[in-house]
Amino acid sequence: MAEMGYFGLSEQWLLRRAGDLHWRLIARAMGQQEAVFTCAAGEPLYAAFWASRLCFTSPERPRLGGELTLAADLYRVGHGRLASVQHIDVDGRQIGHVILISTFVGRAAPSSNRSIVRRAPRVLVVPSDAPALVQRMASNASEVACSAGKREWLMPATLQSSMVLPCPSNDFNAVGLLYFPSFSALVERAVFETGASHLRVLRSRNVVYLGNLEPGERVRVTFDQHPLRQCASLHGENERLIAVMRTRYIDMSAQAFVR
Numbered sequence: 001m002a003e004m005g006y007f008g009l010s011e012q013w014l015l016r017r018a019g020d021l022h023w024r025l026i027a028r029a030m031g032q033q034e035a036v037f038t039c040a041a042g043e044p045l046y047a048a049f050w051a052s053r054l055c056f057t058s059p060e061r062p063r064l065g066g067e068l069t070l071a072a073d074l075y076r077v078g079h080g081r082l083a084s085v086q087h088i089d090v091d092g093r094q095i096g097h098v099i100l101i102s103t104f105v106g107r108a109a110p111s112s113n114r115s116i117v118r119r120a121p122r123v124l125v126v127p128s129d130a131p132a133l134v135q136r137m138a139s140n141a142s143e144v145a146c147s148a149g150k151r152e153w154l155m156p157a158t159l160q161s162s163m164v165l166p167c168p169s170n171d172f173n174a175v176g177l178l179y180f181p182s183f184s185a186l187v188e189r190a191v192f193e194t195g196a197s198h199l200r201v202l203r204s205r206n207v208v209y210l211g212n213l214e215p216g217e218r219v220r221v222t223f224d225q226h227p228l229r230q231c232a233s234l235h236g237e238n239e240r241l242i243a244v245m246r247t248r249y250i251d252m253s254a255q256a257f258v259r
Helices: 011-029 132-150 180-193
Strands: 044-056 068-076 081-090 093-107 116-118 160-164 200-209 219-223 229-235 241-251
Touching: 011 044, 011 068, 011 081, 011 093, 011 180, 044 081, 044 132, 044 180, 081 132, 093 132, 132 200, 160 180, 180 200, 180 219, 180 229, 180 241
Parallel strands: none
Antiparallel strands: 044 093, 044 200, 068 081, 081 093, 093 116, 160 219, 200 241, 219 229, 229 241
16 A cells, blocks of 8 residues: 555655665665765765656556565766666566666755765765666756756746745655655645646656755746646746656546556
8 A cells, every 4th residue: 555646656655665775776886784875084975866767658557465576777877877777567567667867965065955066975886887778868867957047948838837835854855855756746736736637647757856955945846737748847946946857647537547
């Protein structure tokens, strides 16, 4: 039950589990028992996610009582970034995948989430080069990051926006950062409040993470309202862009779906 959502797998559960597996893969590659990272100076580091992709080929397959398996491999993506490719199997059949790309970061100023900067870990990990699919994803994320300030990535002409206040006890993680699954949760909340149908299931979601929030800081979610596809952006105070995402859905009201 904990793994399931309203339709199919819970995106929030899956991303949290995939994120934990990603960090454990890095720790194992470093020869560590725990996924706790530091730089050469001994200061704490975080394997923060830079981009993520969740894609379902058979979102209707998961069921209560079924057997779910995540199988993952760790790869290198360019300089200082690591990626995990995680295959989602339900009852022995692959139904989708999660790709997570992370980079090590730390705080330039104590307790300030606006001061996040890239830093090198104490131990370097050099796994195999990422496959072509991951390389393309990283290239697209780089293009989005370069053009996001100009809003070139956001093509729809008609946009809506909504203000959301994240809750620290629900949306932030143990190191005080807005947790990466919370980005999509905030968008879903904002979109649903404007009248989106609840009879749709996630097909795919691509997110590029560009910043973070302080506890108590409101986020403005801007999006195009389309039943089956969506572009969205999240801005903090002073129009600081913190994430962009593209999402596709399946309309379950037009299909036979056994719950």
